Amino acid sequence: AQSHSLTLRDAQGETQVVRISSLDSSWSLFRPEKMPVADGERLRVTGKIPGLRVSGGDRLQVASVSEDAMTVVVPGRAEPATLPVADSPFTALKLENGWVETPGHSVSDSATVFASVTQMAMDNATLNGLARSGRDVRLYSSLDETRTAExxxxxxxxxxxxxxxxxxxxxxxxxxxISLQKAGLHTPAQQAIHLALPVLESKNLAFSMVDLLTEAKSFAAEGTGFTELGGEINAQIKRGDLLYVDVAKGYGTG
Known part of the structure:
Protein backbone atom coordinates (compact mmCIF):
# COMPACT_ATOMS: atom_id res chain seq x y z
CA ALA A 1 0.00 0.00 0.00
CA GLN A 2 1.39 3.40 -0.99
CA SER A 3 -0.28 6.79 -0.59
CA HIS A 4 -3.49 5.14 0.62
CA SER A 5 -3.59 2.93 -2.48
CA LEU A 6 -3.22 -0.76 -3.22
CA THR A 7 -1.38 -2.16 -6.22
CA LEU A 8 -3.09 -5.36 -7.29
CA ARG A 9 -1.80 -8.00 -9.73
CA ASP A 10 -4.06 -10.41 -11.60
CA ALA A 11 -3.35 -13.95 -12.85
CA GLN A 12 -1.92 -12.59 -16.13
CA GLY A 13 0.55 -10.37 -14.29
CA GLU A 14 -1.18 -7.09 -15.09
CA THR A 15 -1.31 -4.55 -12.27
CA GLN A 16 -4.00 -2.15 -11.14
CA VAL A 17 -3.86 0.64 -8.57
CA VAL A 18 -6.94 0.93 -6.36
CA ARG A 19 -7.65 3.63 -3.78
CA ILE A 20 -8.26 2.10 -0.35
CA SER A 21 -11.16 4.49 0.19
CA SER A 22 -12.94 2.94 -2.81
CA LEU A 23 -12.98 -0.55 -1.32
CA ASP A 24 -16.40 -1.65 -0.05
CA SER A 25 -18.09 -4.82 1.20
CA SER A 26 -17.98 -6.39 -2.26
CA TRP A 27 -14.22 -6.91 -1.82
CA SER A 28 -12.73 -9.82 0.11
CA LEU A 29 -9.22 -10.49 1.36
CA PHE A 30 -8.01 -14.10 1.37
CA ARG A 31 -4.94 -15.53 3.07
CA PRO A 32 -3.37 -18.63 1.45
CA GLU A 33 -3.36 -21.53 3.89
CA LYS A 34 -3.12 -25.31 3.72
CA MET A 35 -6.06 -26.88 5.52
CA PRO A 36 -6.24 -30.61 6.33
CA VAL A 37 -9.58 -32.18 5.42
CA ALA A 38 -11.00 -35.68 5.64
CA ASP A 39 -13.95 -37.59 4.23
CA GLY A 40 -17.15 -36.30 5.79
CA GLU A 41 -15.65 -32.92 6.71
CA ARG A 42 -17.99 -29.95 6.50
CA LEU A 43 -16.67 -26.84 4.75
CA ARG A 44 -18.02 -23.32 4.34
CA VAL A 45 -17.65 -21.41 1.09
CA THR A 46 -15.95 -18.02 1.53
CA GLY A 47 -15.78 -16.90 -2.13
CA LYS A 48 -16.56 -17.80 -5.73
CA ILE A 49 -15.44 -21.24 -6.92
CA PRO A 50 -15.06 -21.57 -10.71
CA GLY A 51 -17.41 -24.14 -12.21
CA LEU A 52 -19.56 -24.41 -9.10
CA ARG A 53 -22.73 -22.44 -8.47
CA VAL A 54 -22.23 -21.57 -4.82
CA SER A 55 -21.94 -18.34 -2.90
CA GLY A 56 -20.29 -17.21 0.32
CA GLY A 57 -21.77 -18.93 3.36
CA ASP A 58 -22.91 -22.08 1.53
CA ARG A 59 -21.82 -25.37 3.06
CA LEU A 60 -20.27 -28.38 1.38
CA GLN A 61 -19.42 -31.86 2.64
CA VAL A 62 -16.26 -33.68 1.58
CA ALA A 63 -16.96 -37.01 -0.14
CA SER A 64 -13.36 -37.92 -0.98
CA VAL A 65 -9.90 -36.35 -1.22
CA SER A 66 -6.97 -37.11 -3.51
CA GLU A 67 -3.62 -35.42 -4.10
CA ASP A 68 -4.91 -33.01 -6.74
CA ALA A 69 -8.70 -32.99 -6.34
CA MET A 70 -11.50 -32.98 -3.80
CA THR A 71 -15.01 -34.32 -4.35
CA VAL A 72 -17.76 -32.54 -2.43
CA VAL A 73 -21.49 -32.93 -1.91
CA VAL A 74 -23.37 -29.73 -2.70
CA PRO A 75 -26.84 -29.18 -1.16
CA GLY A 76 -29.49 -29.18 -3.89
CA ARG A 77 -27.23 -30.85 -6.43
CA ALA A 78 -27.89 -34.46 -7.41
CA GLU A 79 -24.31 -35.44 -8.20
CA PRO A 80 -21.12 -34.70 -6.21
CA ALA A 81 -18.75 -32.13 -7.71
CA THR A 82 -15.01 -32.69 -8.16
CA LEU A 83 -12.89 -29.59 -7.57
CA PRO A 84 -9.21 -29.23 -8.53
CA VAL A 85 -6.92 -28.48 -5.59
CA ALA A 86 -4.34 -25.74 -6.18
CA ASP A 87 -2.05 -23.49 -4.14
CA SER A 88 -2.11 -20.36 -6.30
CA PRO A 89 -3.94 -17.31 -4.87
CA PHE A 90 -5.89 -17.21 -8.14
CA THR A 91 -6.93 -20.87 -8.33
CA ALA A 92 -7.02 -22.07 -4.70
CA LEU A 93 -10.42 -23.10 -3.35
CA LYS A 94 -11.96 -20.44 -1.13
CA LEU A 95 -13.14 -22.57 1.79
CA GLU A 96 -12.90 -22.79 5.56
CA ASN A 97 -13.98 -25.27 8.23
CA GLY A 98 -17.76 -25.30 8.40
CA TRP A 99 -18.46 -26.75 11.82
CA VAL A 100 -19.32 -23.41 13.44
CA GLU A 101 -22.57 -21.77 12.41
CA THR A 102 -25.44 -19.75 13.80
CA PRO A 103 -28.19 -21.66 15.68
CA GLY A 104 -30.72 -23.16 13.30
CA HIS A 105 -28.62 -22.60 10.15
CA SER A 106 -28.60 -26.36 9.54
CA VAL A 107 -31.62 -28.58 10.13
CA SER A 108 -31.06 -32.17 11.31
CA ASP A 109 -32.90 -34.76 13.39
CA SER A 110 -29.75 -36.73 14.23
CA ALA A 111 -26.78 -34.35 14.59
CA THR A 112 -24.91 -33.66 17.82
CA VAL A 113 -24.66 -29.91 18.44
CA PHE A 114 -22.15 -28.13 20.68
CA ALA A 115 -23.40 -24.65 21.57
CA SER A 116 -21.89 -21.83 23.60
CA VAL A 117 -24.65 -19.49 24.75
CA THR A 118 -24.48 -16.33 26.85
CA GLN A 119 -27.07 -15.58 29.53
CA MET A 120 -28.74 -12.94 27.35
CA ALA A 121 -28.84 -15.22 24.29
CA MET A 122 -30.57 -18.12 26.05
CA ASP A 123 -34.03 -17.15 24.84
CA ASN A 124 -36.74 -19.03 22.98
CA ALA A 125 -35.47 -17.96 19.54
CA THR A 126 -31.99 -19.35 20.23
CA LEU A 127 -33.29 -22.55 21.82
CA ASN A 128 -35.70 -23.12 18.92
CA GLY A 129 -32.79 -22.76 16.49
CA LEU A 130 -30.67 -25.23 18.46
CA ALA A 131 -33.54 -27.71 18.61
CA ARG A 132 -33.81 -27.63 14.80
CA SER A 133 -30.05 -28.14 14.40
CA GLY A 134 -29.80 -31.57 16.02
CA ARG A 135 -31.16 -34.20 18.37
CA ASP A 136 -28.38 -34.08 20.99
CA VAL A 137 -27.45 -30.56 22.15
CA ARG A 138 -24.43 -30.05 24.44
CA LEU A 139 -24.89 -26.60 25.95
CA TYR A 140 -22.11 -24.45 27.43
CA SER A 141 -23.56 -21.50 29.33
CA SER A 142 -22.35 -18.73 31.62
CA LEU A 143 -25.31 -19.56 33.88
CA ASP A 144 -24.83 -22.12 36.64
CA GLU A 145 -26.18 -25.63 36.10
CA THR A 146 -29.33 -25.12 38.18
CA ARG A 147 -30.48 -21.96 36.37
CA THR A 148 -29.60 -23.44 32.98
CA ALA A 149 -31.66 -26.56 33.75
CA GLU A 150 -34.59 -24.38 34.87
CA ILE A 178 -25.55 -42.80 37.79
CA SER A 179 -24.26 -45.63 40.02
CA LEU A 180 -27.62 -47.36 39.89
CA GLN A 181 -27.82 -46.97 36.12
CA LYS A 182 -24.33 -48.43 35.70
CA ALA A 183 -25.24 -51.37 37.90
CA GLY A 184 -28.33 -51.91 35.80
CA LEU A 185 -26.20 -52.51 32.71
CA HIS A 186 -25.47 -56.04 34.02
CA THR A 187 -27.75 -58.87 35.08
CA PRO A 188 -27.38 -59.76 38.80
CA ALA A 189 -25.08 -62.68 37.88
CA GLN A 190 -23.00 -60.53 35.51
CA GLN A 191 -22.70 -57.80 38.13
CA ALA A 192 -21.52 -60.27 40.80
CA ILE A 193 -18.86 -61.71 38.50
CA HIS A 194 -17.87 -58.22 37.36
CA LEU A 195 -17.20 -57.26 41.00
CA ALA A 196 -15.51 -60.55 41.90
CA LEU A 197 -12.93 -60.58 39.09
CA PRO A 198 -10.80 -57.62 40.30
CA VAL A 199 -10.58 -59.20 43.77
CA LEU A 200 -9.28 -62.50 42.39
CA GLU A 201 -7.00 -60.86 39.80
CA SER A 202 -5.36 -58.77 42.53
CA LYS A 203 -4.15 -62.03 44.07
CA ASN A 204 -3.35 -64.04 40.95
CA LEU A 205 -4.20 -63.75 37.26
CA ALA A 206 -5.04 -67.46 37.24
CA PHE A 207 -7.79 -68.76 39.52
CA SER A 208 -10.15 -71.68 39.66
CA MET A 209 -13.82 -71.67 38.76
CA VAL A 210 -14.59 -72.63 42.35
CA ASP A 211 -12.77 -69.51 43.58
CA LEU A 212 -14.68 -67.34 41.11
CA LEU A 213 -18.00 -68.87 42.10
CA THR A 214 -17.26 -68.38 45.80
CA GLU A 215 -16.15 -64.75 45.38
CA ALA A 216 -19.02 -63.91 43.04
CA LYS A 217 -21.51 -65.37 45.50
CA SER A 218 -20.30 -62.89 48.14
CA PHE A 219 -21.28 -60.03 45.79
CA ALA A 220 -24.46 -61.61 44.44
CA ALA A 221 -27.81 -60.01 45.05
CA GLU A 222 -30.38 -61.91 47.07
CA GLY A 223 -31.91 -64.67 44.98
CA THR A 224 -28.88 -65.15 42.72
CA GLY A 225 -27.58 -68.68 43.26
CA PHE A 226 -24.64 -70.79 42.13
CA THR A 227 -26.64 -72.10 39.17
CA GLU A 228 -27.05 -68.60 37.66
CA LEU A 229 -23.44 -67.70 38.47
CA GLY A 230 -22.10 -70.91 36.94
CA GLY A 231 -24.20 -70.43 33.83
CA GLU A 232 -22.90 -66.89 33.38
CA ILE A 233 -19.28 -68.00 33.88
CA ASN A 234 -19.70 -70.67 31.20
CA ALA A 235 -21.32 -68.11 28.88
CA GLN A 236 -18.39 -65.71 29.36
CA ILE A 237 -15.91 -68.52 28.66
CA LYS A 238 -17.82 -69.35 25.47
CA ARG A 239 -17.79 -65.67 24.38
CA GLY A 240 -14.09 -65.39 25.14
CA ASP A 241 -14.57 -62.85 27.95
CA LEU A 242 -12.94 -65.36 30.33
CA LEU A 243 -10.06 -67.61 29.31
CA TYR A 244 -10.36 -71.23 30.45
CA VAL A 245 -7.08 -73.11 30.92
CA ASP A 246 -7.05 -76.89 31.39
CA VAL A 247 -5.23 -78.09 34.49
CA ALA A 248 -2.54 -80.75 34.07
CA LYS A 249 -3.71 -84.17 35.22
CA GLY A 250 -3.06 -84.71 38.90
CA TYR A 251 -2.45 -81.01 39.63
CA GLY A 252 -5.62 -79.58 41.14
CA THR A 253 -8.95 -78.62 39.59
CA GLY A 254 -10.08 -76.17 36.89
Whole structure:
Protein backbone atom coordinates (compact mmCIF):
# COMPACT_ATOMS: atom_id res chain seq x y z
CA ALA A 1 0.00 0.00 0.00
CA GLN A 2 1.39 3.40 -0.99
CA SER A 3 -0.28 6.79 -0.59
CA HIS A 4 -3.49 5.14 0.62
CA SER A 5 -3.59 2.93 -2.48
CA LEU A 6 -3.22 -0.76 -3.22
CA THR A 7 -1.38 -2.16 -6.22
CA LEU A 8 -3.09 -5.36 -7.29
CA ARG A 9 -1.80 -8.00 -9.73
CA ASP A 10 -4.06 -10.41 -11.60
CA ALA A 11 -3.35 -13.95 -12.85
CA GLN A 12 -1.92 -12.59 -16.13
CA GLY A 13 0.55 -10.37 -14.29
CA GLU A 14 -1.18 -7.09 -15.09
CA THR A 15 -1.31 -4.55 -12.27
CA GLN A 16 -4.00 -2.15 -11.14
CA VAL A 17 -3.86 0.64 -8.57
CA VAL A 18 -6.94 0.93 -6.36
CA ARG A 19 -7.65 3.63 -3.78
CA ILE A 20 -8.26 2.10 -0.35
CA SER A 21 -11.16 4.49 0.19
CA SER A 22 -12.94 2.94 -2.81
CA LEU A 23 -12.98 -0.55 -1.32
CA ASP A 24 -16.40 -1.65 -0.05
CA SER A 25 -18.09 -4.82 1.20
CA SER A 26 -17.98 -6.39 -2.26
CA TRP A 27 -14.22 -6.91 -1.82
CA SER A 28 -12.73 -9.82 0.11
CA LEU A 29 -9.22 -10.49 1.36
CA PHE A 30 -8.01 -14.10 1.37
CA ARG A 31 -4.94 -15.53 3.07
CA PRO A 32 -3.37 -18.63 1.45
CA GLU A 33 -3.36 -21.53 3.89
CA LYS A 34 -3.12 -25.31 3.72
CA MET A 35 -6.06 -26.88 5.52
CA PRO A 36 -6.24 -30.61 6.33
CA VAL A 37 -9.58 -32.18 5.42
CA ALA A 38 -11.00 -35.68 5.64
CA ASP A 39 -13.95 -37.59 4.23
CA GLY A 40 -17.15 -36.30 5.79
CA GLU A 41 -15.65 -32.92 6.71
CA ARG A 42 -17.99 -29.95 6.50
CA LEU A 43 -16.67 -26.84 4.75
CA ARG A 44 -18.02 -23.32 4.34
CA VAL A 45 -17.65 -21.41 1.09
CA THR A 46 -15.95 -18.02 1.53
CA GLY A 47 -15.78 -16.90 -2.13
CA LYS A 48 -16.56 -17.80 -5.73
CA ILE A 49 -15.44 -21.24 -6.92
CA PRO A 50 -15.06 -21.57 -10.71
CA GLY A 51 -17.41 -24.14 -12.21
CA LEU A 52 -19.56 -24.41 -9.10
CA ARG A 53 -22.73 -22.44 -8.47
CA VAL A 54 -22.23 -21.57 -4.82
CA SER A 55 -21.94 -18.34 -2.90
CA GLY A 56 -20.29 -17.21 0.32
CA GLY A 57 -21.77 -18.93 3.36
CA ASP A 58 -22.91 -22.08 1.53
CA ARG A 59 -21.82 -25.37 3.06
CA LEU A 60 -20.27 -28.38 1.38
CA GLN A 61 -19.42 -31.86 2.64
CA VAL A 62 -16.26 -33.68 1.58
CA ALA A 63 -16.96 -37.01 -0.14
CA SER A 64 -13.36 -37.92 -0.98
CA VAL A 65 -9.90 -36.35 -1.22
CA SER A 66 -6.97 -37.11 -3.51
CA GLU A 67 -3.62 -35.42 -4.10
CA ASP A 68 -4.91 -33.01 -6.74
CA ALA A 69 -8.70 -32.99 -6.34
CA MET A 70 -11.50 -32.98 -3.80
CA THR A 71 -15.01 -34.32 -4.35
CA VAL A 72 -17.76 -32.54 -2.43
CA VAL A 73 -21.49 -32.93 -1.91
CA VAL A 74 -23.37 -29.73 -2.70
CA PRO A 75 -26.84 -29.18 -1.16
CA GLY A 76 -29.49 -29.18 -3.89
CA ARG A 77 -27.23 -30.85 -6.43
CA ALA A 78 -27.89 -34.46 -7.41
CA GLU A 79 -24.31 -35.44 -8.20
CA PRO A 80 -21.12 -34.70 -6.21
CA ALA A 81 -18.75 -32.13 -7.71
CA THR A 82 -15.01 -32.69 -8.16
CA LEU A 83 -12.89 -29.59 -7.57
CA PRO A 84 -9.21 -29.23 -8.53
CA VAL A 85 -6.92 -28.48 -5.59
CA ALA A 86 -4.34 -25.74 -6.18
CA ASP A 87 -2.05 -23.49 -4.14
CA SER A 88 -2.11 -20.36 -6.30
CA PRO A 89 -3.94 -17.31 -4.87
CA PHE A 90 -5.89 -17.21 -8.14
CA THR A 91 -6.93 -20.87 -8.33
CA ALA A 92 -7.02 -22.07 -4.70
CA LEU A 93 -10.42 -23.10 -3.35
CA LYS A 94 -11.96 -20.44 -1.13
CA LEU A 95 -13.14 -22.57 1.79
CA GLU A 96 -12.90 -22.79 5.56
CA ASN A 97 -13.98 -25.27 8.23
CA GLY A 98 -17.76 -25.30 8.40
CA TRP A 99 -18.46 -26.75 11.82
CA VAL A 100 -19.32 -23.41 13.44
CA GLU A 101 -22.57 -21.77 12.41
CA THR A 102 -25.44 -19.75 13.80
CA PRO A 103 -28.19 -21.66 15.68
CA GLY A 104 -30.72 -23.16 13.30
CA HIS A 105 -28.62 -22.60 10.15
CA SER A 106 -28.60 -26.36 9.54
CA VAL A 107 -31.62 -28.58 10.13
CA SER A 108 -31.06 -32.17 11.31
CA ASP A 109 -32.90 -34.76 13.39
CA SER A 110 -29.75 -36.73 14.23
CA ALA A 111 -26.78 -34.35 14.59
CA THR A 112 -24.91 -33.66 17.82
CA VAL A 113 -24.66 -29.91 18.44
CA PHE A 114 -22.15 -28.13 20.68
CA ALA A 115 -23.40 -24.65 21.57
CA SER A 116 -21.89 -21.83 23.60
CA VAL A 117 -24.65 -19.49 24.75
CA THR A 118 -24.48 -16.33 26.85
CA GLN A 119 -27.07 -15.58 29.53
CA MET A 120 -28.74 -12.94 27.35
CA ALA A 121 -28.84 -15.22 24.29
CA MET A 122 -30.57 -18.12 26.05
CA ASP A 123 -34.03 -17.15 24.84
CA ASN A 124 -36.74 -19.03 22.98
CA ALA A 125 -35.47 -17.96 19.54
CA THR A 126 -31.99 -19.35 20.23
CA LEU A 127 -33.29 -22.55 21.82
CA ASN A 128 -35.70 -23.12 18.92
CA GLY A 129 -32.79 -22.76 16.49
CA LEU A 130 -30.67 -25.23 18.46
CA ALA A 131 -33.54 -27.71 18.61
CA ARG A 132 -33.81 -27.63 14.80
CA SER A 133 -30.05 -28.14 14.40
CA GLY A 134 -29.80 -31.57 16.02
CA ARG A 135 -31.16 -34.20 18.37
CA ASP A 136 -28.38 -34.08 20.99
CA VAL A 137 -27.45 -30.56 22.15
CA ARG A 138 -24.43 -30.05 24.44
CA LEU A 139 -24.89 -26.60 25.95
CA TYR A 140 -22.11 -24.45 27.43
CA SER A 141 -23.56 -21.50 29.33
CA SER A 142 -22.35 -18.73 31.62
CA LEU A 143 -25.31 -19.56 33.88
CA ASP A 144 -24.83 -22.12 36.64
CA GLU A 145 -26.18 -25.63 36.10
CA THR A 146 -29.33 -25.12 38.18
CA ARG A 147 -30.48 -21.96 36.37
CA THR A 148 -29.60 -23.44 32.98
CA ALA A 149 -31.66 -26.56 33.75
CA GLU A 150 -34.59 -24.38 34.87
CA UNK A 151 -34.55 -22.43 31.60
CA UNK A 152 -34.35 -25.59 29.51
CA UNK A 153 -37.10 -27.29 31.53
CA UNK A 154 -39.51 -24.53 30.46
CA UNK A 155 -38.80 -25.22 26.78
CA UNK A 156 -40.88 -28.05 25.23
CA UNK A 157 -38.09 -29.26 22.92
CA UNK A 158 -35.48 -29.94 25.61
CA UNK A 159 -35.04 -32.56 28.30
CA UNK A 160 -31.96 -32.21 30.50
CA UNK A 161 -29.98 -35.47 30.52
CA UNK A 162 -29.19 -35.28 34.25
CA UNK A 163 -32.90 -35.00 35.02
CA UNK A 164 -33.63 -38.01 32.79
CA UNK A 165 -31.03 -40.10 34.63
CA UNK A 166 -32.41 -39.18 38.06
CA UNK A 167 -35.99 -39.83 36.98
CA UNK A 168 -35.22 -43.26 35.52
CA UNK A 169 -33.23 -44.31 38.59
CA UNK A 170 -35.79 -42.89 41.02
CA UNK A 171 -33.08 -40.93 42.85
CA UNK A 172 -32.67 -37.23 43.63
CA UNK A 173 -28.84 -37.26 43.76
CA UNK A 174 -27.17 -37.49 40.34
CA UNK A 175 -24.16 -39.53 41.56
CA UNK A 176 -26.41 -42.15 43.17
CA UNK A 177 -28.58 -42.29 40.06
CA ILE A 178 -25.55 -42.80 37.79
CA SER A 179 -24.26 -45.63 40.02
CA LEU A 180 -27.62 -47.36 39.89
CA GLN A 181 -27.82 -46.97 36.12
CA LYS A 182 -24.33 -48.43 35.70
CA ALA A 183 -25.24 -51.37 37.90
CA GLY A 184 -28.33 -51.91 35.80
CA LEU A 185 -26.20 -52.51 32.71
CA HIS A 186 -25.47 -56.04 34.02
CA THR A 187 -27.75 -58.87 35.08
CA PRO A 188 -27.38 -59.76 38.80
CA ALA A 189 -25.08 -62.68 37.88
CA GLN A 190 -23.00 -60.53 35.51
CA GLN A 191 -22.70 -57.80 38.13
CA ALA A 192 -21.52 -60.27 40.80
CA ILE A 193 -18.86 -61.71 38.50
CA HIS A 194 -17.87 -58.22 37.36
CA LEU A 195 -17.20 -57.26 41.00
CA ALA A 196 -15.51 -60.55 41.90
CA LEU A 197 -12.93 -60.58 39.09
CA PRO A 198 -10.80 -57.62 40.30
CA VAL A 199 -10.58 -59.20 43.77
CA LEU A 200 -9.28 -62.50 42.39
CA GLU A 201 -7.00 -60.86 39.80
CA SER A 202 -5.36 -58.77 42.53
CA LYS A 203 -4.15 -62.03 44.07
CA ASN A 204 -3.35 -64.04 40.95
CA LEU A 205 -4.20 -63.75 37.26
CA ALA A 206 -5.04 -67.46 37.24
CA PHE A 207 -7.79 -68.76 39.52
CA SER A 208 -10.15 -71.68 39.66
CA MET A 209 -13.82 -71.67 38.76
CA VAL A 210 -14.59 -72.63 42.35
CA ASP A 211 -12.77 -69.51 43.58
CA LEU A 212 -14.68 -67.34 41.11
CA LEU A 213 -18.00 -68.87 42.10
CA THR A 214 -17.26 -68.38 45.80
CA GLU A 215 -16.15 -64.75 45.38
CA ALA A 216 -19.02 -63.91 43.04
CA LYS A 217 -21.51 -65.37 45.50
CA SER A 218 -20.30 -62.89 48.14
CA PHE A 219 -21.28 -60.03 45.79
CA ALA A 220 -24.46 -61.61 44.44
CA ALA A 221 -27.81 -60.01 45.05
CA GLU A 222 -30.38 -61.91 47.07
CA GLY A 223 -31.91 -64.67 44.98
CA THR A 224 -28.88 -65.15 42.72
CA GLY A 225 -27.58 -68.68 43.26
CA PHE A 226 -24.64 -70.79 42.13
CA THR A 227 -26.64 -72.10 39.17
CA GLU A 228 -27.05 -68.60 37.66
CA LEU A 229 -23.44 -67.70 38.47
CA GLY A 230 -22.10 -70.91 36.94
CA GLY A 231 -24.20 -70.43 33.83
CA GLU A 232 -22.90 -66.89 33.38
CA ILE A 233 -19.28 -68.00 33.88
CA ASN A 234 -19.70 -70.67 31.20
CA ALA A 235 -21.32 -68.11 28.88
CA GLN A 236 -18.39 -65.71 29.36
CA ILE A 237 -15.91 -68.52 28.66
CA LYS A 238 -17.82 -69.35 25.47
CA ARG A 239 -17.79 -65.67 24.38
CA GLY A 240 -14.09 -65.39 25.14
CA ASP A 241 -14.57 -62.85 27.95
CA LEU A 242 -12.94 -65.36 30.33
CA LEU A 243 -10.06 -67.61 29.31
CA TYR A 244 -10.36 -71.23 30.45
CA VAL A 245 -7.08 -73.11 30.92
CA ASP A 246 -7.05 -76.89 31.39
CA VAL A 247 -5.23 -78.09 34.49
CA ALA A 248 -2.54 -80.75 34.07
CA LYS A 249 -3.71 -84.17 35.22
CA GLY A 250 -3.06 -84.71 38.90
CA TYR A 251 -2.45 -81.01 39.63
CA GLY A 252 -5.62 -79.58 41.14
CA THR A 253 -8.95 -78.62 39.59
CA GLY A 254 -10.08 -76.17 36.89
Missing amino acids: KLARHPSFTVVSEQIKARAGETLLETA
